[in-house]
Amino acid sequence: MEKPSLREIEVTVISAEGLRVNRKQPVKKNAFVVVRSDPFNSRSTGMDPEGGSYPAWNEKLRLQLPPHAHFITVEAHSGSKLVGAVNVPVADFAGGYLPENYLSFLSYRLRDANGEKNGIVNLSVKMKGAAGRGGGCAASSSGKPWDGVAVVEGKVSNQGIVTGVPVPYGF
Numbered sequence: 642m643e644k645p646s647l648r649e650i651e652v653t654v655i656s657a658e659g660l661r662v663n664r665k666q667p668v669k670k671n672a673f674v675v676v677r678s679d680p681f682n683s684r685s686t687g688m689d690p691e692g693g694s695y696p697a698w699n700e701k702l703r704l705q706l707p708p709h710a711h712f713i714t715v716e717a718h719s720g721s722k723l724v725g726a727v728n729v730p731v732a733d734f735a736g737g738y739l740p741e742n743y744l745s746f747l748s749y750r751l752r753d754a755n756g757e758k759n760g761i762v763n764l765s766v767k768m769k770g771a772a773g774r775g776g777g778c779a780a781s782s783s784g785k786p787w788d789g790v791a792v793v794e795g796k797v798s799n800q801g802i803v804t805g806v807p808v809p810y811g812f
């Protein structure tokens with residue numbers, strides 16, 4: 642039996658907005674972000690010494706994404722204090738009909754330890770490698786691309802390709 646392979650993701654942490662150490666005090670300096678794909682695999686940005694409540698990093702972080710992962714966790718810190726965190730669903734950047742190596746720009750509301758809103762984080766995410774081989778949408782379960790069926794007036798031919806895309810249909 643083939644062992645499930647790890648997928649690589651490239652997360653660019655662009656910036657954050659409105660970070661506060663508590664409900665009233667804005668972050669002054671040394672903000673950084675940690676991105677986790679599982680408890681044993683994480684990467685962090687460098688500290689932004691001058692950004693305050695609106696830090697900017699624009700740093701690319703590469704992580705291995707286990708096949709069973711349903712989300713990645715993004716945490717904003719100020720010094721040693723956790724300011725806010727969010728769980729980003731893998732389906733937001735690897736699900737559906739997104740093509741291989743598609744770059745998704747995403748913004749998420751951060752929540753502090755009490756569940757209160759505490760800023761926004763802006764990032765981009767790209768699945769490196771094939772989405773169809775690890776967990777995106779695949780036309781076949783074998784991991785091989787599906788080329789469609791050539792059809793001309795009900796006869797099999799090599800003059801065209803017909804590909805169906807399933808869509809929800811309600812009555």
